[in-house]
Amino acid sequence: MDARPVSDARRRELAAFLRSRRERLTPASVGLAEGFRRRTPGLRREEVALLAGVGTTWYTWLEQGRDVRPSPEVLSALADALKLDVAERRHLYLLNDREPPSLRPSGAEAVPAPLLRMLDSMTGQPAYVLGRRWDVLAWNRAAAVVFGDYGRRHGDERNVMHMVFADPAHRRLLIDWHLLAPAALAMFRAASVHYAGDPDFERLIAKLKSASAEFEQWWPRHEVQGPFAGRKRIDHPKAKRMHFEYTSLAVADQPDMRLVAYMPLDEERTAAKLERLLNRAA
Structure with a gap:
């Protein structure tokens, strides 16, 4: 035709x-x-x-x-x-069959109120919102009992890449760290291309190179990867092994904001363990 x-x-x-x-x-x-x-x-x-x-x-x-x-x-x-x-x-x-320009916001990031209410309603699913630099901007109670209280972290400590590469306690949580860490770095690199040269990104990258031999070794490889869903096995200090399926969803009208949610799997009776952790925290 x-x-x-x-x-x-x-x-x-x-x-x-x-x-x-x-x-x-x-x-x-x-x-x-x-x-x-x-x-x-x-x-x-x-x-x-x-x-x-x-x-x-x-x-x-x-x-x-x-x-x-x-x-x-x-x-x-x-x-x-x-x-x-x-x-x-x-x-x-x-x-006009043209690729729209990438209009990246600057300044402080604010999580929309409806998204905050959605987080609170996800009582049986750990979930958090990431900003453009992968800082954790908001989280629910389930995420806090599984991954630790983000409210106790400040500055770069609340950044996902910092937690993966420069926080020994968080690293111990991740049973498959050797698989998750390089994938996370590749996704972060692909996402950060819009902010190449940004001082906040450059400072974080320099800090990670200094804190992690793996980051310093892998960053020059220029591996890139898009967001994807997958499985994550956790070795929780109280609940021991927990298995989750996770996915990352874009937030409407916020090009660099993502909702990351974890669904408890049947393995290791994860849902029951999560419920016990929530009850203890309450």
């Missing part, structure tokens, strides 16, 4: 999207003079073209659904001119 109708439909959708974003703006909202009375709402096409630094005729072709192919730089300029938010920018890029 000819793919042409799909392409035509996408260009029509792009044209309508651009017109709708243009018509919602006023000259004052983008720093332009009102000028004479306007026959149509919003900005004129030539005003959008001026703001984006493109030709009026070329922009008009876009709104007419013609077969023109904006570069990523031009799409960025159009997004700025039309004051698009993050979701609208992504939509604009996808309509």
Whole structure:
């Protein structure tokens, strides 16, 4: 089947999207003079073209659904001119068959309130939320009784990579550390590419190289790996062996935040052991 109708439909959708974003703006909202009375709402096409630094005729072709192919730089300029938010920018890029730019947040990270309530409701599943640097931002009671009270950890101590490579007590928890540690490092490396050169990342990496011979040896290998689900065997100081299946889920509207949840397995009567640990903690 000819793919042409799909392409035509996408260009029509792009044209309508651009017109709708243009018509919602006023000259004052983008720093332009009102000028004479306007026959149509919003900005004129030539005003959008001026703001984006493109030709009026070329922009008009876009709104007419013609077969023109904006570069990523031009799409960025159009997004700025039309004051698009993050979701609208992504939509604009996808309509043009372009990979949306990675817009990474900075500053303090805040876990959304609905996610905090979800954590609290997961009474029989250890779970925590990781931030962009794999710091544990929030956790539930089940996670605290299995992995230790994260509230007693401060700064880098609450970072997953620090716990895996630089915390002997946490390392003893992980029966299969020799398998989990290199996989965790590869996933961390893949996730941290968006923050290459970031001072907080660089400081943590330097600290881990100094604290762990394995980290120092493996980091230069540049192994990368995407998030995946798997099994984790724990040697708990009180409950002894516990088996979990874990998965990592992306958080909506938070590109670098993930929910990690552990499901108790039948092996080693893990669910019963977890319940006893929770009762003792209570």
